[in-house]
Amino acid sequence: MNTTSLAVSVLALAGLGLSPSPAQAQEWEKLGSRVVQFHAEKDVIEVTAKEGKFDKIRFGVEDGDLMMFNVKVVFGDGQAWSPDTKFEFKEGSRSREIDLPGEARFIRRVEFEYKSRIRKGRATVNLWGHHAGGGGGEKERRWERLGSRDVSPRVEKDTIVVTAKEGVFDAIRLDVEGGDIILYDLRIVFGNGDPYSPKTRLHFKEGSMSQVIDLPGEARFIQKVEFAYEGIREGKGRATVHLFGRHAKGGVTARKDPKDRFPGWEHLGTRTVDFGADKDVIQVRGEGPFTAFKIEVDDGALEMFDIVVHFHNGQTVSPKTRLVFDDDTRSRDIDLPGKARIITKMEFFYKSIRSGQGKATIHVYGRK
Numbered sequence: 001m002n003t004t005s006l007a008v009s010v011l012a013l014a015g016l017g018l019s020p021s022p023a024q025a026q027e028w029e030k031l032g033s034r035v036v037q038f039h040a041e042k043d044v045i046e047v048t049a050k051e052g053k054f055d056k057i058r059f060g061v062e063d064g065d066l067m068m069f070n071v072k073v074v075f076g077d078g079q080a081w082s083p084d085t086k087f088e089f090k091e092g093s094r095s096r097e098i099d100l101p102g103e104a105r106f107i108r109r110v111e112f113e114y115k116s117r118i119r120k121g122r123a124t125v126n127l128w129g130h131h132a133g134g135g136g137g138e139k140e141r142r143w144e145r146l147g148s149r150d151v152s153p154r155v156e157k158d159t160i161v162v163t164a165k166e167g168v169f170d171a172i173r174l175d176v177e178g179g180d181i182i183l184y185d186l187r188i189v190f191g192n193g194d195p196y197s198p199k200t201r202l203h204f205k206e207g208s209m210s211q212v213i214d215l216p217g218e219a220r221f222i223q224k225v226e227f228a229y230e231g232i233r234e235g236k237g238r239a240t241v242h243l244f245g246r247h248a249k250g251g252v253t254a255r256k257d258p259k260d261r262f263p264g265w266e267h268l269g270t271r272t273v274d275f276g277a278d279k280d281v282i283q284v285r286g287e288g289p290f291t292a293f294k295i296e297v298d299d300g301a302l303e304m305f306d307i308v309v310h311f312h313n314g315q316t317v318s319p320k321t322r323l324v325f326d327d328d329t330r331s332r333d334i335d336l337p338g339k340a341r342i343i344t345k346m347e348f349f350y351k352s353i354r355s356g357q358g359k360a361t362i363h364v365y366g367r368k
Contacts, residue, residue: 031127038116045110045127053104054129060094064123070113076106104132146245152238159226160243168219169245171212176204179239185228191221219248258363265365272361275352282346289340290366292333297325300360306349312342
């Protein structure tokens with residue numbers, strides 16, 4: 001069956017409310033989603049696929065009608081390609097398959113412009129990729145995004161705290177969006193506190209990626225990466241630095257028990273949430289007063305907002321923050337106001353960023 005016939009067959013099944021065959025479904029992977037606001041006109045889908053090279057993409061739109069144009073696909077090596085196409089989506093529809101040029105490629109992100117006849121509201125744009133050869137990449141050598149940091153010309157040094165799930169890495173690379181910068185004095189701090197400073201000075205043009213930086217010795221846990229920088233391009237107020245790690249052969253190590261994951265932090269509670277719901281509560285079992293908390297998510301990708309921390313004296317506080325979690329990531333440290341406080345429970349609203357079904361496990365940690 002040729003590509004056109006396959007596409008017609010898949011669309012026909014979808015129109016009948018049926019699913020593609022298992023073989024067809026395995027060839028396509030959902031790479032990411034973006035909720036777009038109709039009052040805006042430009043957005044980006046950062047690819048959340050963990051592995052694999054792709055030779056085609058397609059889009060789908062939920063919860064709204066919109067027109068999409070000026071699509072730009074940015075590959076893993078920083079090169080970009082723009083198909084000569086314009087899409088008009090009705091709610092629940094999807095695009096044709098778009099063949100990517102050349103050999104199968106890793107995809108970093110897809111940028112696009114859009115508009116809607118309705119000026120208010122929102123829609124969800126989904127991106128799928130077709131695995132080359134019908135299968136995934138090499139699991140034992142996959143890359144994972146470990147964290148990101150917005151940098152500005154007013155500061156000269158910064159840190160990316162690693163938010164990746166448990167795992168050991170044997171190499172890193174960096175990626176820059178939104179500006180041209182020079183990055184130097186790189187310092188990698190491993191899980192046991194040992195530092196490593198590769199002798200390198202990296203020049204980034206907007207949208208470029210560094211060479212692979214091999215880590216010394218055996219594969220290591222990474223705690224954070226510190227760096228100095230200069231030269232964000234004139235006219236741009238800030239840039240974003242992304243950090244990626246390459247998993248060592250053999251893949252991800254076994255996940256630690258929550259109480260042992262963060263030295264100096266106490267595990268306060270756990271809650272498995274259902275993506276069919278949107279609000280939940282964690283009853284805190286930790287003893288004593290705490291000065292800060294952080295949240296970790298296992299086995300799911302979700303957005304968390306409207307967090308309410310309840311204290312023993314009946315007072316509450318709602319940190320002004322909105323947290324986005326990929327599979328097995330943690331938040332930054334969130335300081336509590338005033339003196340150390342005893343926490344009784346935490347309420348939060350959340351939604352899935354991939355689908356409306358499934359579950360995730362949320363852990364809360366406190367620092368005294």
